[in-house]
Amino acid sequence: MATTSISRSAFYQYFEDIHQLMKELLDMLAEEIFAAAKPWIAGVGDPVALTHESLEGMVHVCYQRGPFLRAISDAATTDDRFEQDWSDFLGAFDDAACSRIEADQKQGLIARFEPRPVAFALNRLDAHTVIEAFGKHPRSKPEPVHEALVRIRISTLYGSEWVEKRSSNLVRT
Amino acid sequence: MATTSISRSAFYQYFEDIHQLMKELLDMLAEEIFAAAKPWIAGVGDPVALTHESLEGMVHVCYQRGPFLRAISDAATTDDRFEQDWSDFLGAFDDAACSRIEADQKQGLIARFEPRPVAFALNRLDAHTVIEAFGKHPRSKPEPVHEALVRIRISTLYGSEWVEKRSSNLVRT
DNA sequence: TACATATCTGACACAGTGTCAGAAAACGAC
DNA sequence: GTCGTTTTCTGACACTGTGTCAGATATGTA
Numbered sequence: 580m581a582t583t584s585i586s587r588s589a590f591y592q593y594f595e596d597i598h599q600l601m602k603e604l605l606d607m608l609a610e611e612i613f614a615a616a617k618p619w620i621a622g623v624g625d626p627v628a629l630t631h632e633s634l635e636g637m638v639h640v641c642y643q644r645g646p647f648l649r650a651i652s653d654a655a656t657t658d659d660r661f662e663q664d665w666s667d668f669l670g671a672f673d674d675a676a677c678s679r680i681e682a683d684q685k686q687g688l689i690a691r692f693e694p695r696p697v698a699f700a701l702n703r704l705d706a707h708t709v710i711e712a713f714g715k716h717p718r719s720k721p722e723p724v725h726e727a728l729v730r731i732r733i734s735t736l737y738g739s740e741w742v743e744k745r746s747s748n749l750v751r752t
Numbered sequence: 753m754a755t756t757s758i759s760r761s762a763f764y765q766y767f768e769d770i771h772q773l774m775k776e777l778l779d780m781l782a783e784e785i786f787a788a789a790k791p792w793i794a795g796v797g798d799p800v801a802l803t804h805e806s807l808e809g810m811v812h813v814c815y816q817r818g819p820f821l822r823a824i825s826d827a828a829t830t831d832d833r834f835e836q837d838w839s840d841f842l843g844a845f846d847d848a849a850c851s852r853i854e855a856d857q858k859q860g861l862i863a864r865f866e867p868r869p870v871a872f873a874l875n876r877l878d879a880h881t882v883i884e885a886f887g888k889h890p891r892s893k894p895e896p897v898h899e900a901l902v903r904i905r906i907s908t909l910y911g912s913e914w915v916e917k918r919s920s921n922l923v924r925t
Numbered sequence: 926t927a928c929a930t931a932t933c934t935g936a937c938a939c940a941g942t943g944t945c946a947g948a949a950a951a952c953g954a955c
Numbered sequence: 956g957t958c959g960t961t962t963t964c965t966g967a968c969a970c971t972g973t974g975t976c977a978g979a980t981a982t983g984t985a
Contacts, residue, residue, distance in 0.1 A: 587973085589933055591973095596974070656830070690915070696892075699881065704904075706880070708872065708877075711876060723866060723868075731873060731877075734907040734908045738907075738913075739908070759966085760941095760942085760943090760965090761945090761966080762964050
């Protein structure tokens, strides 16, 4: 508040409390991130390419909004109510990733394993990697982060042979 | 303090401040976790088996100490000094994982990619998966978490073919 | 100008963290 | 036991962050 022109009291006329401020920021960010992740979540076509595309969008949004993302994630550790909101946000991604993995398993594209713990772990991977890499200035460069996330997700889900194939294709074109 | 028999003031005779309390807890936990992770970090032999062993130990320790781990991780988001301590702790793992990946790349066991971002991402994966899975009661079961972390790390580093091979071996024996 | 509505502010209350002088307890010598 | 010394503990205070509220100020309108 010290850096703004209005008083602390005036703030409470626009937001019920700090929790609600963070909640609205989270909702805005969630919308952007879901939109970016949509290709892999709901798209049709080569799932390896869709993974690449979704992670590219997700990394791009998080690179831009890094400090917001970090503030939101930090707030989740101090406010009991907001912790639930943050958990719901990540949980929605877990559900979506789970569904996609199950669908691809039925098509024989992904090996048969319990999807829930792997989806959970991969989502914590993405979330906390971008939070730590982009949350504080100076931020990491987005490209190496994107490449690492793509490599890990594709190796885990579709097989490591697709990682090198894809990168060599990209080099040739 | 309300749940203890001593006063708040007495606490400050044993610890300089809350930061120092968390720091000592972190140091204790770091020792346990480093010891558990040692096989893959510094061991010789089949790296796939060593990965499995290290993650088993790490998951076991974190399952037991989950609430402590979570408290420590949460403290890092509110205390500037402690944030640095936590960052150093994770950074030490990044360095160790980086070295191991580079060594295995020289031996041709791991594909040639930039090791730092992948090591960073895999460590955030492990850390925040166990924190969220084991940090709050009721805790998740450790076995599915371990299996997911093993699957992801082995697929990413040594190739996804080793995941199924290993699990089929384990079924037969 | 006068009234009504919208917006803002200072003062207060309460919780969390750290400090400090002095009280209480433990110990040792006689 | 009773001093004197050292260790340990406590209540009161100071400072910061969060939220509330009555009343002041600004804005719009007839």
